[in-house]
Amino acid sequence: MIEALRVAVAEHQATIGLVVLGLMFLGFVLERFPATVVAILGTCAFLFLGILSGKDLFSVFSNPAPVTIGAMFILSGALLRTGTLDAIANRIIARAQQHPRLALVEMFVGVYVASAFLNNTPVVVVMIPIMMKLAGALGLSAKRLLMPLSFVAILGGTTTLIGTSTNLLVAAVADANGLDRFGIFTITPVGLVAGVAGVTALLYIARRFLPDEAPNQIALSQEHRGFLSEVRIVKDGTLVGKPVGEVPFLKRANVKLVGLKRGATLRRTGIADEVLEAGDLLVLRLELAELLSLRENRNVVIGLTAGHDDIAHDSEEIVEAMIAPSHPAIGRRLIEIPFLSALRVRILGVARFRKTPGPDLPNARIQAVDRVLVTGPADQIEQMYANPHLYGVGSTTEREFRRSKAPLAIGALLAVVLLAAFNIMDIGVAAIIGVGFILVTRCIDADEAWDSIDGNVLVLIFAMLAVGLALENSGSVALIVGELTPLLRDVPPWALVIATYVVAGLLTEIITNNAVAILVTPLVIALARELGVDPYPLVIAVMFAASASFATPIGYQTNTLVYAAGNYRFADFLRAGIPMMLVVGAATCAAIALLV
Known part of the structure; x- marks a missing residue:
């Protein structure tokens, strides 16, 4: 009986792999369980069916992307701990007292630049209360500013390889599939085009589509914390x-x-x-962190x-x-x-x-x-x-700022960026060395460093890497490619880029972006090779589409943060996010077709 079941699974494992993937997709959409749990259950299903071996499972832990992502979380945590981001926010507020509108522009520029080199989630966490204060200074509802804060952070994150965990993950999957490694600024030209288009559209969208409630309504509720x-x-x-x-x-x-x-x-x-x-x-x-810092x-x-x-x-x-x-x-x-x-x-x-x-x-x-x-x-x-x-x-779980260590934390991050940018050292190796440096110089304590790592993100990535490997081993990827190849044989490369972006973008709005990155990247690489076209434009399209989530509050972490802080409705994201998706998507696909 068991042997017959094994034979049946072996004969139809490509189809079975797609069934498991479909059930996982349903689990992501229904959200009865967290995305991490769904990914782990999918991995367990492949292990139970014998499609994924123990050796295959443990091989995913050698992938450098999750380790690099974890290291970048810690480097971002060190900038928070040393008060670097707080100091930037202080300057913005000081400017806002004299030139509120200019300070608003400077703040968005600062968020864009910071998100290009830091994990954009802590950037948004720090800037939410600052944005509320700026809303009060400008006489605006905070709802007019919080959603643009998230959108600008997303656009900034797509400007460099280290701006989001998704970028690093797609690059690692591409490298594992035999493509040349991405440099830290490889995608920057496309990212800048997408950023300019997105910010320009946002100027119109924020006025027309975002809710306009009584000024400072949300900010007042936050004032006495x-x-x-x-x-x-x-x-x-x-x-x-x-x-x-x-x-x-x-x-x-x-x-x-x-x-x-x-x-x-x-x-x-x-x-x-x-x-x-x-x-x-x-x-x-x-605030508590400042209160503790004054003790020194x-x-x-x-x-x-x-x-x-x-x-x-x-x-x-x-x-x-x-x-x-x-x-x-x-x-x-x-x-x-x-x-x-x-x-x-x-x-x-x-x-x-x-x-x-x-x-x-x-x-x-x-x-x-x-x-x-x-x-x-x-x-x-x-x-x-x-x-x-x-x-x-x-x-108390709060810690005082270590402002005297700020130059060391900034220097560590700059060193990581420069070493990777000039191909002196692999980005993962440089990031780990940077983590060692900030730990030994006490920019951040070890327990805080580990707490700054988003464990859900790393577990999800490892589980989805295992799922992706199982789909490849089972022949599910080859089955999909075989079905799509005749349909796309005569499609021009620019149309393939658009199709890839649309599919990855729609999936990102309803399931987690890292899951989309891991599942779609090997698929488009295999499809490109079968069609005899360059896979790089398609991979870059996945990289951008998996991050450019604007239409729902669940597609990206920063959207979820401002969704709660701003007390938005789901429909608010649809009204503002769909035009952003269209504009940014069109600009990104055009830039990929012309620049890559």
Whole structure:
């Protein structure tokens, strides 16, 4: 019985491979399970049927593309950790205060360039709150800007080989199929044409097809996500005698000055020119990463204590805790909270959902579900865990910026790009060396480096590489090519490019882009060889179509990010994305036909 089943599978494995592929495609579309799970189940099916051997399965782990992609994730994570992207955002916000529209143009240019050399997902993550603030400065709805942010990041990512994981993946599959290796700027001419066409179309589409709600509606809901804190100016610090408006950390986008407290007087306006004195208190609202970074500033003492100013900085632990509704101090001032006087700890800040406590840190009256950030010696912090009136006491997952390491992280990325661009070193090897450099120089800690890798992406890639190998081994690819060849025998090369782009582009809108890249690339290479045409234009068409996902929020990661942040409807992406697909697709196919 089993032997007969094996014989039947062997005789019809090409057809069986297509059936498995069809079921996987259905799984991708229905989304009952994550794409990674569907890909793994497909791999298991091929293993169970004997179409894919164990040796074949493990051979996919020697593919350099996933390793290179993981290394680029870590390099992008180092730029986030060192505050490089944050510093760029700060400059944009500073410019926006004087020239909002010019700052908007500069921001989109910056996103485009950054996405060409970094993974565009973290770029969009960083820029979403910045875009919301710009929307407020321009009097626009954030919905008019967030979707263009994603689209520009996608266009930037298609400009170089390392701009997206899809580009690297297609290049690796092409290399495995015997094509010459792609250089880091091989696709740049086509990418620039597509970028210019896409941005030009976006100027019209953003005005005509994007929702126009009340200005700053979304931004207001995001405005109060930070912590209220305060810093005391130390006597021997460099800030004494300096105007408030010239304090460096107050110029950062995610730090807002609430007021200046001198003695018992709290001033909220007209303080930019006020000269700081020792003992002055600056009341701030700032994001958690900035709050933690300020602890390293020796010119200020941050937070609130009950007279315990002798806490050793190097022995401190930091935890977050939520005030329980049963807390006996609800409604009282923060300075009166019991554990502050009972323990040698310092409250660094307090946060409240969609509101800012106040008027300052000691006089903020606590409410249920407020979050407090507390630091102190380990033995003191340990006692907080037993407090029944504090929920979720635990170490904060946020880290302070390591801004002094930013030149090292930038240099590592530039070195990787230059080594690959001048063919001095393979891009994967250069990226791994770059990762080693940023780890040893402490631009990013090892645990953060591994956390910056999107495991879902890598697992999906490995699983789909195994599926692609199974389809090739089973003869499914040859079967498809055999059926298509007579139909396409007399089709001119430029029409083949268009057909490839359309098929890959439509598939990308409904299933994950990396899956499309792995499945379609070997198919078009085999088809091109059978037809006797150059496979490179078709491979490049797959590379661009698999990334240029505009019409749905599920086709590309950055679309999904802004879909949630901007509270868009699915139809919003259809209205704006379909014209983008048509314009970018036409420009890309024309550029491939003329330039490749």
